[in-house]
Amino acid sequence: MVYTPSKEEMDEFVMTGKGIEAIEDSLADLSLKLYSARKIRNDAKSNEESFFSRAKNRAELDEIILDAKQETKAFLGVNVYEEPVTKVVGLSDKILFLPRAIYSSLKSTIEKRKVNGKLIYGIDNGYDAYHKVIRFNPSNKAEAFSEYAHEYDHYLQDFFKLVKPIWRWNNFSFLEGHARCVELNVSLDKTEKMDNPAFAVYSLERFLGEMKSAYKHYSRKMGRGIKEILLRISCPNDNYEAKLVYDLDEPSDYASGAAFFTAKEAEMGKSVYTDVLLGKKIV
Ligand SMILES: [Zn+2]
Numbered sequence: 001m002v003y004t005p006s007k008e009e010m011d012e013f014v015m016t017g018k019g020i021e022a023i024e025d026s027l028a029d030l031s032l033k034l035y036s037a038r039k040i041r042n043d044a045k046s047n048e049e050s051f052f053s054r055a056k057n058r059a060e061l062d063e064i065i066l067d068a069k070q071e072t073k074a075f076l077g078v079n080v081y082e083e084p085v086t087k088v089v090g091l092s093d094k095i096l097f098l099p100r101a102i103y104s105s106l107k108s109t110i111e112k113r114k115v116n117g118k119l120i121y122g123i124d125n126g127y128d129a130y131h132k133v134i135r136f137n138p139s140n141k142a143e144a145f146s147e148y149a150h151e152y153d154h155y156l157q158d159f160f161k162l163v164k165p166i167w168r169w170n171n172f173s174f175l176e177g178h179a180r181c182v183e184l185n186v187s188l189d190k191t192e193k194m195d196n197p198a199f200a201v202y203s204l205e206r207f208l209g210e211m212k213s214a215y216k217h218y219s220r221k222m223g224r225g226i227k228e229i230l231l232r233i234s235c236p237n238d239n240y241e242a243k244l245v246y247d248l249d250e251p252s253d254y255a256s257g258a259a260f261f262t263a264k265e266a267e268m269g270k271s272v273y274t275d276v277l278l279g280k281k282i283v
Helices: 007-014 017-044 058-076 091-101 141-159 172-194 197-222 238-248 253-268 272-277
Strands: 085-088 110-115 118-123 126-128 133-136
Touching: 007 017, 007 172, 007 197, 007 253, 017 197, 017 253, 058 085, 058 141, 058 172, 058 272, 126 141, 133 141, 141 172, 141 197, 172 197, 172 253, 172 272, 197 238, 197 253, 253 272
Parallel strands: 085 133
Antiparallel strands: 110 118, 126 133
């Protein structure tokens, strides 16, 4: 198996002056991007043909999937000789999928939630490393692109042997942080190519909700003052993240992992995402 750092090593790296400053810079920069993306989304939503409408059919969705695959591989500068199967799932598929999910070696399909004091696992869209299948059900075309880039990055992690065969051995914070940051980078690159900042709106919302949570958590652990202005933008996952920190005293694996890779990207540049796929030790 390819080396990946432990959660402790990742946390330690974030909780350096440089690490937390990189998170502050990212929050400031991406908040501005999200404000302008939301303005455009609100205008475009009423337009049936806009990329905030659902794909008309599987063929249209397949085009987006192919595009997301190519953009993700181009961003990382990698190639693969085998591609995963993609299944577009409805709710009933997700329920049927439940027993098999136990075998999935990747927790992107299995999400930790604490309900009435018990830790339970819920099934969501995701990459299933056991069957080499990407399952997803995007609500619109812009979201489909970002979501697919994320799940496809998990496939690449598996292809390059970062995913361990027994799911409990995996460092999910590392895997989710990598996927979240690759998804965001690819989506932002796409906005440039399309000359439309709204295309990355969903990716920005997820990322910023998580990054605010990580920023508060790590600042508190470090005994460091928080810049409230960086937390002003509201995101759909704010409550989910706040509940996790309240229940488990840590942000989601997505949040801590994205914080780590944001700090690492500031230090090493965007090659860090490829470096780890190729097994380079980065902490
Ligand atoms: Zn994931």
